[in-house]
Amino acid sequence: MLDQAGEICRRLDAGQRVVAATVVRVVGSAPRAVGSSFVVGSDGTVAGSVSGGCVESDLVERCRGVLDGGPAHVVSYGVGDELGEPGLTCGGTITVLVHDVTALPAGALHQVRRAAEGLDACVLLDAQGRSCTDDPLVTLRTPAAHPLLVVGAGEHAVALTRLAAGCGFAVTVLDQRPLFATKERFPDAYAVVRDWPGRWLAAHPLTASHAVAVLTHDQRVDVPTLTAALASPARYVGAMGSRATHARRVAALRAAGVGPEALARLRSPIGLDLGGSTPQEVALSVLAEVVMARHGATGRPLSTTTTPLHRG
Template identity: 60%
Template sequence: MIPPPGPDRRKQVFHRRFTRDDALKHLSPSVDLVLDLAPALCDLLDRGHRVAVATLVAVDGSAPRALGAAMALTGDGQVLGSISGGCVESELVEAARAVLAGGPARVRQFGAGDLVEPGLTCGGTITVLVSDLSSLGEEGLHQLRRSAAGLDAVLPLAADGSSCTDEPLVVLRTARRPELVVVGAVEFGVALCRLGAASGFRVTVVDPREVFATKERFPDAHAVVVDWPGRWFAARAWSADDAVCVLSHDPKVDLPSLEHALRSPAGFVGAMGSRRTHENRVAGLRERGVTDDELSRLRSPIGLDLGASTPEQTAVSILAEILTVRNGRSGRPLSQLSTRIH
């Protein structure tokens, strides 16, 4: 029989209500975070919902999610997002309910749990701010909407959930959202658009064919552009965080798009097609004056070797390669590595 936890148990339980002074001693006031759930939170506000938000504001050691992860509870009981992948969510829902019922914001810390108290199984400690979203105030909500739109945003948070500039509990920051440009309004593009948007990219679909390039086909896209990609690319400003995926299989579309993309600062440029298509494409790009150094940036055939065949599986393969390149990782199974996961 497993004995009940006693006073000398070695596994310490972290699960208590913090005061504001406690929080200021344990948290850095200048942590760079992502404002998780910002688009969904703004949508809920626009539809008149009251919302309590639990935001992960500090991590010590290993934790399931990164700083800035958030979970929201609406007045009608709808739950969005997560903080720990299931370890402490039930406790945070109760804290959020108390806030929505008129209680004060609260800062909670969770570490290793036991048979009685909720806690993390991965050995780390997390600190979570639970507050009413309306406490942000006008400037705080403005910054939240900037984040939702994929723009730079800075939100200093006090322990009561308000936006403040004097001794903030933590500073939430978000940078311009990276762009994923999908060239070709094809079924593979539909799947990649959906997956890319869900992964935090601001997705733009470009295709000269008006009948295919529609918002109805690409509801997850930030923008659907009906234009020749070469002309559209020439007027764009690019960032090293951006990715370009050419999926059209039409040299009139492929070659101008790739020529501009390979000469831009975009950090990832890939194209779909067979190896023979790739060879023909490279020859065409050389005829257009693209250099060997520029061609060395082209990832084609695009995607990791996952055995993908359907549009959805292929989208996973493509996005996996994009993330591998952006994050400078190996793409190998985590079970074969001894390095940190997060």
């Protein structure tokens, strides 16, 4: 349920009732993890998923039944044996709680709003979809959104911010130019800051949860920004530019006193080798590398790996 917190809050704020179908148990291989949800508003609109589309049609009808006054209930889906029977194709089994989000008490709805704002949140639900404190059917938790600092407010930053925000990152855009660093250009950003990045970073230390993407091509910005970022515990630091730009940047960083161990952390040229060149394709390349680094993954095609597809 908390994975659809933003959608839930938008519907609640519009005066709608909302019913969610939330995965509470997974056995074997399944497309989505515990906590994944599918929501239906009283206006008939839907959002989210609990499978690859295998069981959502059945869940729409179940959610509509709860919207019409039916009780919350639990349903399980495995491999559908009967023709037309809803079921999974991946061989696993999921158990789903269909429940009325609107009926949750204020404390639980406050947690939903925390999740929508990118903050850590926790909700415990029983088998009737009620908030509880003891012996819950499922404990839903969401950590604070992963912070991504995007330095530079050009078109590549616009594309990266939009894509990263859609993937659950709390994006701060940092640029000293008032014409570019505006909320209108970055409506999906958690924050848009107009300041020289080096100065701002001196007052706002990065944490180990941070990823930093430097998308400028100005050494007056790049060198102090990367010097601060590489000295921080940030888990990912990348910088855009050609290989020639990278070589000049590394020389400038060495001259600024950045040591070889810190320089080895710099991912530049930024992103994975996907072959694209448009701002949107570059954004995909950068975000793919950020996600890969966060999970300690390889970036290899899944068709060449033998490890489980869905990590715990």
